[in-house]
Amino acid sequence: MINVGIIGTGAIGTNHLRWLSTRVSGARVAVLFDVDAKRAAALAEGSGTTLGASAKDVIENPAVDAVLIASPGDTHAELTLACIRASKPVLCEKPLAPTSDECRKVLEAEVAHGSRLTQVGFMRRYDAGYRTVKQAIDAGSIGEVLVVHCVHRNVSSVPSYTSDMSFTDSAIHEIDTARWLVADEIVATTVIGVRRSSLAPSHLRDPQLVLLEFRSGVVVEVEIFVNCQYGYDVRCEVVGSTGVASLDNPTTGALTRSGARSEPVPADWQVRFGDAYLVELQDWINGLEKGAVRGPSAWDGYAATAVAESCVASLRSGLKTTVSLIERPALYA
């Protein structure tokens, strides 16, 4: 039984808490902390979970075997570093850090520690649809990958959402899955200006396109549109030299009424990726039971943040922007 300490109980932390408490085998949530103490207390009540006094307290609590970080992104690096110092396995929600510099510090600490402790919460790698696409690529079913087309759409954005966040918060998922599917690193990004939706907040460039260029020449084209109104729509089409593997919205059937046969588009990320989060958590726990840390690594977190930074630079300059990664430490080979 792995005793998990959770830091942060926003939407995603609460989701993790629920899954770990009611759906994941071999785990229990031992300690919980949120800066909003009331919320944490309400969530802990009657669950056998104790409240931590601080994030540090959760990490250092001897009853905690592993830590799940779901606090705001700007706390991620510091907290992950604390976990590494405490030699505790940590599942850190994406991004590993808002800047690649901070991510690098995590890499350095983990390399110094000598083995992996960190998994980054890129849950899409655990989605059944993405796994099917990955298997098709790896089995050679579509030949060599040449181009990938992605869309990432949300119903609407919260007021605090900025044009930068299209890359740092949204497209960072496509950045990670593209790196994983293509099994290569991104060397340049180009953000493309597009006609603004009149339904997007006036401060926001929405939708946006971005081109991700890999060392091999593969180009991944991503549309991010966070005010599409109609649903949470994440799809991709991987074009190979002999065929195409595509990820569509999962469907189980249709409803035919009033002149149309329709299949639902997921309402939000919880509907679409709820199962992926569950599989991610179970795999994390199953690994820990064997003493293994696997899944997206701190390197993956670093590379994704570096690419997102490049996107933001391209958004500012309007130009193609290169991505410079440090040499990949042997730990992440």
Next chain:
Amino acid sequence: MINVGIIGTGAIGTNHLRWLSTRVSGARVAVLFDVDAKRAAALAEGSGTTLGASAKDVIENPAVDAVLIASPGDTHAELTLACIRASKPVLCEKPLAPTSDECRKVLEAEVAHGSRLTQVGFMRRYDAGYRTVKQAIDAGSIGEVLVVHCVHRNVSSVPSYTSDMSFTDSAIHEIDTARWLVADEIVATTVIGVRRSSLAPSHLRDPQLVLLEFRSGVVVEVEIFVNCQYGYDVRCEVVGSTGVASLDNPTTGALTRSGARSEPVPADWQVRFGDAYLVELQDWINGLEKGAVRGPSAWDGYAATAVAESCVASLRSGLKTTVSLIERPALYA
């Protein structure tokens, strides 16, 4: 150039008139007749088509090379017989006649004439989707045919529509396509009572199921539902020993809005089978230009009517009812 005489200008006759006048190569509508003289005159106006004084007049008019019968079903046999007497090719809308006795008279007349003149308007055989299914079967792609599932649904029925007409007017299309796809004759039918839709007229059994049994043991199961509210929905699934060929509603894309990705269901038969009627007419004309009469024959018309009669008998008795066909004349081998 084939000069066509049209008898009957209801919905289907008007459709044929329009296709022959504006879309079919090698044909013109020379003469037109309808018992509603005003309607016929309005349709003929400014088109270069003359008005016939009667159906007989159309058939016997020396300027008419071929006759298209689209008048009410109870006139079909008599008019087709008149065409055979006049040695003129005739495309008779389904049914060839409301009773198999009348159909037999047409068969006898055509056999006496010594060559085919009659084509029956089972247009589904010209539909791209049905042709694809037929090709899959004939290519052996699904092995031997074992079972077929069909649905035939309409938005709503006209007041004059009766429970019998579910078979004589609607399912007669499935009867014909099943005979064509399976390439065998139906030997028994069983109508199955089903919960009545509260939205169907109170005099109507709707929906209904019917089982069509072939000599080979193949069973075709058909649902007829003429008040389904949502669209004109004709589909089938042919189950073979190694695979399945299915006919769905034709689609060319989708509209994604308000939480759903939807594909339209056709509104009515003109939307769904408009192209099939066009291909049917063009094939009829192209055949006539070479002196050939092909397509669904008077035998097909007879067999379909005989099976529909059996369905009506089964509806009355509640029992499985056999279908007894006369021996197939060599002309239709």
Next chain:
Amino acid sequence: MINVGIIGTGAIGTNHLRWLSTRVSGARVAVLFDVDAKRAAALAEGSGTTLGASAKDVIENPAVDAVLIASPGDTHAELTLACIRASKPVLCEKPLAPTSDECRKVLEAEVAHGSRLTQVGFMRRYDAGYRTVKQAIDAGSIGEVLVVHCVHRNVSSVPSYTSDMSFTDSAIHEIDTARWLVADEIVATTVIGVRRSSLAPSHLRDPQLVLLEFRSGVVVEVEIFVNCQYGYDVRCEVVGSTGVASLDNPTTGALTRSGARSEPVPADWQVRFGDAYLVELQDWINGLEKGAVRGPSAWDGYAATAVAESCVASLRSGLKTTVSLIERPALYA
């Protein structure tokens, strides 16, 4: 933490063991028994699960909170009765018993006990696709249910599979889901003879059709075809007075190669319903943690077996066969 004892470790028992050990929150497998002691020992090895000396031993073991019966069907009733005598919650794989008489004994014992202990393993009720269909019906999205079309196909049958088992083993799932979706009882069944596949074993009638008639007049038509060669294909189409809800094979995308865009058909029940089994088990455990037994009841098990018996009688006689259920005890209201 619920300590589960498992009886029977064939394909399904092994699947349950794996899920309970590695995917279900709040449960552990405490004791295991199989008549094949070696197999049980191999499965238990290194897992912390002890071996029971007999099924009875598992049931009576004080360390066992709840029992999962996955032994052959003819042992189900006796073992379930033993669980009831021991006042232990039991998840009994379908069928509850091969005969309705035996099922009735379970009902009587449970009624005498005064509260529900038994859940029957009709896992389809936990499948995401079926739940979506159920919700559409219950939300009134398709009006009143009138007709249901189902197919249930397997790649091939094992040598011991008989024509009766098409109903008692295969269609019993459709019988249960139909009862659940329609929320009514079946009053008659009619098995329909169909052309035999030449690829089916010679002793087998395969495929077969069966019509299930409900009190309300709803008819559920089921095709069972256990040697379809191409995949494990379970679908249904629920036809209501205003629309249609359909269950298709779940898809997450497609592979486009060599002239075709294709979506996989599941290879077998584990691929298709693996998640449903997982959700079923988790729901069983979550219920037990609250002291509740929910899900398909002994009544559902009894009714399904009674209907399957009727199908077998209809298969023998070739006639429509009525289903006579005892009055539903208040416990199952």
Next chain:
Amino acid sequence: MINVGIIGTGAIGTNHLRWLSTRVSGARVAVLFDVDAKRAAALAEGSGTTLGASAKDVIENPAVDAVLIASPGDTHAELTLACIRASKPVLCEKPLAPTSDECRKVLEAEVAHGSRLTQVGFMRRYDAGYRTVKQAIDAGSIGEVLVVHCVHRNVSSVPSYTSDMSFTDSAIHEIDTARWLVADEIVATTVIGVRRSSLAPSHLRDPQLVLLEFRSGVVVEVEIFVNCQYGYDVRCEVVGSTGVASLDNPTTGALTRSGARSEPVPADWQVRFGDAYLVELQDWINGLEKGAVRGPSAWDGYAATAVAESCVASLRSGLKTTVSLIERPALYA
């Protein structure tokens, strides 16, 4: 009856000849010319069509009411100009001319003539799928158009196919349909380098991406891949502020075998757009019968060529390239 003269009998000219001779109402092919006199003679034989001595001869032949130009692209402008001089309606296959300068001469001549004579053969505007997308946009069903994603794939390229032709021959169709769907002009293009398929000829950049920017800011992203191996795959997704309209490959059903449910991808343009060519020709003839020239105009031909030129310049420079159009003459308002 419109008497058509055809110039050029390659694949497309032969297709037009066949359609006009056997499927189009109100037209006949009066005269035929090809530089390969034998081919022309073989096609004309037994059809009642006479052979022209030259392209000029066809155009000036008083028995010819309208001219269809299907000769190589570099002859299009000169022949179209000859038609305008002869005051004869002309359907010129795309491109109107390989250079925008030549196109401009056609515009000038037609403007001087004072009314439209020219239709350019952008047949996709007559495709049922594209028309459905256009209607959705024009009906406001997806709000304002913001981004469009297109793919245009062919099985393989002929040896003479060059990287430029990806734009001048292939993407020119997307250029025209995008202008038509978006109802605006393209002001800039950017060609994006992509990993080359190892199955493409070594002289060819394939696949390629191109971004088409409209005055309104709409961006149309097009993938051209002429050696995709698996089929002729033309699709697009129009993203609006409230929804998405998508064009997929037309389907009429599926074949389920060997573990997969598959829908065919068209083998080539004749399979995919055969009907569009037929509707195009019929609409051309129906217009001429009323004295009207409609459909894609010389302006559309000019604009498409100017954009394709810009793409070629961008391919050479690797930079975004602007498109400068002359002012649109009132004739094309």
